[in-house]
Amino acid sequence: MSLSRRDFLKGCGALVVTFSAASLPSPYAIAQGPFGAHPSHIDPTKLDSWIAVGGDGNVTAYAGKCDLGQGMFTAQTQLVAEELCVPLGRVRLIQCDTSVCPDEGTTSGSQSTPTNFNTSNLAQAAATAREALITMAAQQLGENADQLTVADGVISGKSGRRVTYEELIGNKRFNLQLSATAKRSPASQWTVLGKPVPSLDRVWLMTGQFEFVHNVRLPGMLHGRVVRPPQVGATVASVDEGSVRQIPGLMKVVVRNSFVGVVAEKQAQAIDAARRLKVSWKPGTGLPAQKTFYDTLRKQPSRDVLVVDSKDVEQRLAAARTVMRARYVHPYQMHGSLGTSCAVADVKPDSTTVWSATQSVYPTRSIVAKLLGLPLDSVRVIFVRGSGCYGLNGADAVSFDAAVLSHAVGRPVRVQLSRQDEMAWENFGSACVVEQRAAFEAGRIIAWDCENWTASKGGRPGYDQPGNVITGELLGYVPEPITPRAAAEPTGELRNRSNAAPSYVRGRVAGKCGGAGTVRSERVLSHTVTSPFFTGPLRSPSRIQNTFAHECFMDELSARAKADPIEFRVRHLRDERLIAVLKSAAEAAKWEKRPFPKPNLAKTGVASGRGVACVVYEGNNGYVALIADVDVDMVSGRVQPRKFVAVLDCGPISNPDGLRNQSEGGILQGMSRALVEEVTWDDKRVISTDWESYPSPYLGIDVPTVEIILLNRTGVPATGAGETAITVVAAAIGNAIFDATDARIRQVPFTAERVRAALGAVP
Amino acid sequence: MVPRRWLALFREARIKDLQRTAEPERAPDARKIAMSKISLKVNGRLHTVDVDRSTPLLFVLADELGLRGPKFGCGMAQCGACTVILRRQVVRSCVMPVSAVGQDEVTTLEGLGTPEKPHPIQQAFIEEGAAQCGFCLSGVILTANAVLDEKPNASDEEMRAALGGVMCRCFAHLRMLRAIRKYADARKT
Numbered sequence: 001m002s003l004s005r006r007d008f009l010k011g012c013g014a015l016v017v018t019f020s021a022a023s024l025p026s027p028y029a030i031a032q033g034p035f036g037a038h039p040s041h042i043d044p045t046k047l048d049s050w051i052a053v054g055g056d057g058n059v060t061a062y063a064g065k066c067d068l069g070q071g072m073f074t075a076q077t078q079l080v081a082e083e084l085c086v087p088l089g090r091v092r093l094i095q096c097d098t099s100v101c102p103d104e105g106t107t108s109g110s111q112s113t114p115t116n117f118n119t120s121n122l123a124q125a126a127a128t129a130r131e132a133l134i135t136m137a138a139q140q141l142g143e144n145a146d147q148l149t150v151a152d153g154v155i156s157g158k159s160g161r162r163v164t165y166e167e168l169i170g171n172k173r174f175n176l177q178l179s180a181t182a183k184r185s186p187a188s189q190w191t192v193l194g195k196p197v198p199s200l201d202r203v204w205l206m207t208g209q210f211e212f213v214h215n216v217r218l219p220g221m222l223h224g225r226v227v228r229p230p231q232v233g234a235t236v237a238s239v240d241e242g243s244v245r246q247i248p249g250l251m252k253v254v255v256r257n258s259f260v261g262v263v264a265e266k267q268a269q270a271i272d273a274a275r276r277l278k279v280s281w282k283p284g285t286g287l288p289a290q291k292t293f294y295d296t297l298r299k300q301p302s303r304d305v306l307v308v309d310s311k312d313v314e315q316r317l318a319a320a321r322t323v324m325r326a327r328y329v330h331p332y333q334m335h336g337s338l339g340t341s342c343a344v345a346d347v348k349p350d351s352t353t354v355w356s357a358t359q360s361v362y363p364t365r366s367i368v369a370k371l372l373g374l375p376l377d378s379v380r381v382i383f384v385r386g387s388g389c390y391g392l393n394g395a396d397a398v399s400f401d402a403a404v405l406s407h408a409v410g411r412p413v414r415v416q417l418s419r420q421d422e423m424a425w426e427n428f429g430s431a432c433v434v435e436q437r438a439a440f441e442a443g444r445i446i447a448w449d450c451e452n453w454t455a456s457k458g459g460r461p462g463y464d465q466p467g468n469v470i471t472g473e474l475l476g477y478v479p480e481p482i483t484p485r486a487a488a489e490p491t492g493e494l495r496n497r498s499n500a501a502p503s504y505v506r507g508r509v510a511g512k513c514g515g516a517g518t519v520r521s522e523r524v525l526s527h528t529v530t531s532p533f534f535t536g537p538l539r540s541p542s543r544i545q546n547t548f549a550h551e552c553f554m555d556e557l558s559a560r561a562k563a564d565p566i567e568f569r570v571r572h573l574r575d576e577r578l579i580a581v582l583k584s585a586a587e588a589a590k591w592e593k594r595p596f597p598k599p600n601l602a603k604t605g606v607a608s609g610r611g612v613a614c615v616v617y618e619g620n621n622g623y624v625a626l627i628a629d630v631d632v633d634m635v636s637g638r639v640q641p642r643k644f645v646a647v648l649d650c651g652p653i654s655n656p657d658g659l660r661n662q663s664e665g666g667i668l669q670g671m672s673r674a675l676v677e678e679v680t681w682d683d684k685r686v687i688s689t690d691w692e693s694y695p696s697p698y699l700g701i702d703v704p705t706v707e708i709i710l711l712n713r714t715g716v717p718a719t720g721a722g723e724t725a726i727t728v729v730a731a732a733i734g735n736a737i738f739d740a741t742d743a744r745i746r747q748v749p750f751t752a753e754r755v756r757a758a759l760g761a762v763p
Numbered sequence: 764m765v766p767r768r769w770l771a772l773f774r775e776a777r778i779k780d781l782q783r784t785a786e787p788e789r790a791p792d793a794r795k796i797a798m799s800k801i802s803l804k805v806n807g808r809l810h811t812v813d814v815d816r817s818t819p820l821l822f823v824l825a826d827e828l829g830l831r832g833p834k835f836g837c838g839m840a841q842c843g844a845c846t847v848i849l850r851r852q853v854v855r856s857c858v859m860p861v862s863a864v865g866q867d868e869v870t871t872l873e874g875l876g877t878p879e880k881p882h883p884i885q886q887a888f889i890e891e892g893a894a895q896c897g898f899c900l901s902g903v904i905l906t907a908n909a910v911l912d913e914k915p916n917a918s919d920e921e922m923r924a925a926l927g928g929v930m931c932r933c934f935a936h937l938r939m940l941r942a943i944r945k946y947a948d949a950r951k952t
Contacts, residue, residue, distance in 0.1 A: 068896070069895045069896025069897065069898075069933060070895060070896075071895075198889075198892060199892055201897070202888075202889050202892055202894065202897075203878045203881070203889055204878060205894050205897035205900060206872075206881060206885040206888040206889050206893075206894070206897075206900060206904065207872065207873055207875070207876055207877055207878050207881055207885055208830070208831055208832025208833075208871060208872030208873035208874075208875075208900070208901065209831060209873055209877075209878055210831065210897060211831060212831070212834070212898065214825075214834055214835065215825070215829075215831045217826075217829055223826075248798070248815075266814065266815075266818070266822070266826065267822045267826055268814075268815065268817075268818045268819065268822050269815075336932055337898075337932060338836050338842060338844055338896075338898045338899050338930060338931065338932040338933075339834055339835065339836050339844060339898045340835065340836070340837075385896070386896075386898075387834075387836075387896055387898040387932075388895055388896030388898065388932055388933040390932075416835055418838065419836070419837040419838055419839060419841075657892060661892055661895060661935065661938065662895070664934075664935070664937050664938070665895050665933045665934040665935055666934075667934075668934035668936055668937070669932075669933070669934040671934075672934065690837060690839060690841060691837060691839075691841040691842060691930065692841065696930055696932060697934075697936075698926060698927050698928060698929055698930055699903060699923075699926035699927075699929045699930070699931060699936055699939060699940070700923040700924060700925070700926040700927030700928070700929070701923070701936070702923070703936045703937060703940060706937055
């Protein structure tokens with residue numbers, strides 16, 4: 001197989017990867033092909049950067065967005081097959097290899113679909129290629145382009161003459177720019193895209209043949225392990241290399257600043273050496289008490305962003321007869337990937353390759369070059385799928401670990417983190433405090449004030465911030481600082497990517513209303529404060545925290561107004577699509593209008609209740625409404641969700657089966673995070689370092705029913721869907737607990753202890 | 764779905780594992796480390812590997828034999844990603860020293876069926892699309908399969924108890940349980 005862009009650039013041939021149908025579902029074997037020329041730029045405006053047609057007429061596509069275990073490999077393959085009118089089996093998709101794929105930044109934030117499935121990037125490239133092929137065929141056949149038909153890579157004219165893709169362009173370059181006017185095939189005519197195509201990886205997954213980054217093995221490869229500090233902020237005083245000298249197979253102890261690692265011939269030897277290595281550490285600075293952490297967080301100097309401000313909120317609140325206020329808090333939570341993070345690096349004097357599960361191959365390439373002092377063009381990062389990550393887990397840090405260790409020994413090194421190192425040092429989902437006040441008048445909300453505080457340290461390393469993850473910090477880089485700063489007036493348009501603004505406000509910025517709601521008097525202020533722990537995007541970052549607070553507070557307001565929670569929501573909304581998902585959910589769940597909480601609440605035994613929540617994810621990137629039915633044990637405080645009904649509108653759907661799978665998983669993961677997940681620490685270190693101290697519901701739980709209803713809306717842009725459903729789960733469960741018990745719990749997770757305490761407080 | 768109950772189930776699963784195997788977090792004594800040739804029957808083939816006898820079976824399968832099914836998830840028998848079948852029982856290979864295997868055959872997820880001819884339980888998982896990232900599948904499929912081999916009429920409650928120590932962090936629980944049920948029902952008829 002040929003995967004060398006240098007060969008491609010030198011010659012005139014198209015960049016084609018040959019394959020057979022049998023090799024299709026093991027997509028990553030390709031990533032170990034011949035080494036390329038590490039071009040600094042793969043010009044995304046050129047068609048040849050995205051699409052190539054081989055001598056057999058098969059299509060190779062290059063994507064800068066990768067599959068993190070959520071079906072993007074299958075969906076992108078469907079997209080290319082659809083636009084180029086070839087069967088799925090004739091498309092070979094290469095994802096996120098810096099030698100051959102365009103730089104599409106990071107695969108995150110539910111942005112792969114909006115980026116690649118509308119009218120730019122991969123979709124635009126595929127449409128451009130089809131139009132180019134048809135134009136070429138028209139010339140060759142001497143017929144009008146609009147009279148040609150295309151099927152399975154063959155273009156036929158009215159005359160009955162035909163020409164194939166390979167005859168037109170096989171192994172040759174298009175030499176065209178992406179066309180801004182290239183037309184996407186309309187959703188109404190899709191035959192491959194939009195269909196519930198079974199995910200292409202499943203046969204290989206179920207039979208244990210799929211290659212994860214954990215399975216990458218190179219000739220002469222060694223095994224590395226890192227030795228992380230025993231406390232947050234501890235630094236290396238000295239390392240006693242003699243303490244491990246007797247360990248067979250040990251190749252090297254690597255110390256750079258406070259980064260400590262070992263390399264050995266075998267994995268068990270590396271683990272043994274990492275455990276036995278005597279390192280003396282200077283203590284860290286200690287950690288704030290967890291018990292009072294939310295107060296501590298709330299008082300830090302902060303970097304502020306004013307999302308929206310109608311300037312009359314204080315005045316309205318002061319004048320109103322009824323004002324409600326509430327503080328909601330959300331803990332640090334973990335990605336907690338099932339497999340600990342792993343990477344393989346092969347650092348050679350003139351060429352470096354890193355096999356990584358990073359969501360950001362180009363930024364990772366840049367950071368590796370920086371850490372090792374290598375020319376950027378000599379580093380290649382190849383994405384190989386890891387264990388489901390849900391955001392910035394340890395994938396970037398372990399890629400840097402592997403690169404540093406391989407650099408030190410001059411041989412390929414594989415590093416897989418220990419469970420403890422993964423959990424203690426990953427970039428957690430941020431802890432957050434949200435304080436809200438709202439005023440009523442005649443059953444309507446007339447003012448809504450919302451302030452949030454988010455704890456932050458580091459995050460994605462990007463192209464030049466290695467200190468944003470633990471490995472970089474240990475190597476002596478600092479995390480991007482959070483410089484306290486007062487908020488500037490919002491300009492341009494409403495920016496609600498973190499869902500800092502509730503759905504029910506107008507979101508009026510510079511004269512334009514960007515919000516989904518009707519409340520005119522509005523103020524939303526976000527504070528970012530310094531976190532003692534590394535933080536980073538975790539599935540629906542900040543959106544889940546903010547939405548938990550808004551949607552539960554909305555429920556409080558609704559109960560106070562003695563209104564039906566859905567009717568009350570609709571009363572304050574103007575976005576038709578959000579209203580539509582709410583109404584569909586109400587219908588599907590057979591919602592009955594009644595006062596909330598339930599009249600005549602049970603005081604003993606098991607109480608049941610239902611709650612609703614909805615959101616426009618990121619303010620413009622997908623709609624969801626969720627209704628949760630839960631049981632609450634009035635004695636133990638145990639919460640058992642029974643049923644979830646979710647309605648999603650994500651625009652035109654690329655693969656309904658993939659979307660359902662993703663939404664079902666998102667809802668149950670949201671349930672886990674709402675009920676049990678919370679990072680804990682003592683005065684020096686994180687103490688949630690395994691599945692006992694950070695529980696996650698096993699397969700053996702009493703799994704609630706989940707019903708997913710998809711509104712397939714064509715004629716609008718496709719939005720993301722990876723994080724839409726999970727965003728509303730904690731709020732819907734919290735509202736259902738209130739309905740069942742009259743107890744309003746403003747802190748996640750809703751552990752049995754916390755619920756029991758809240759039940760005790762109900763008069 | 765009671766946190767306490769999950770923990771109880773988990774502890775039960777873990778205790779069972781620990782009874783069978785070495786204490787996980789205790790590293791082998793370096794002075795005793797000595798490579799030795801060990802013969803191992805895996806998925807119908809006999810292999811000879813040159814490793815320390817205390818090496819966890821998982822590392823032998825993944826590193827020496829290049830198998831992709833069993834995976835390192837926690838190293839403490841807490842999650843199930845490393846599950847293999849030995850003597851008709853599910854075993855957490857991350858905490859079992861390779862020397863404890865003996866002459867008996869080890870079956871991994873790739874030994875159960877092939878892409879061309881999947882085992883019926885794998886086929887049920889394929890049909891139901893019962894995975895997201897798929898890292899957990901050795902634990903899920905092999906555990907369910909072992910339960911049904913032992914007790915074809917296992918009730919939902921029994922199946923749940925058996926899966927009480929098996930984790931999926933993508934939370935593909937619904938599809939997985941559906942696939943298991945589908946396979947269980949089909950093998951009865």
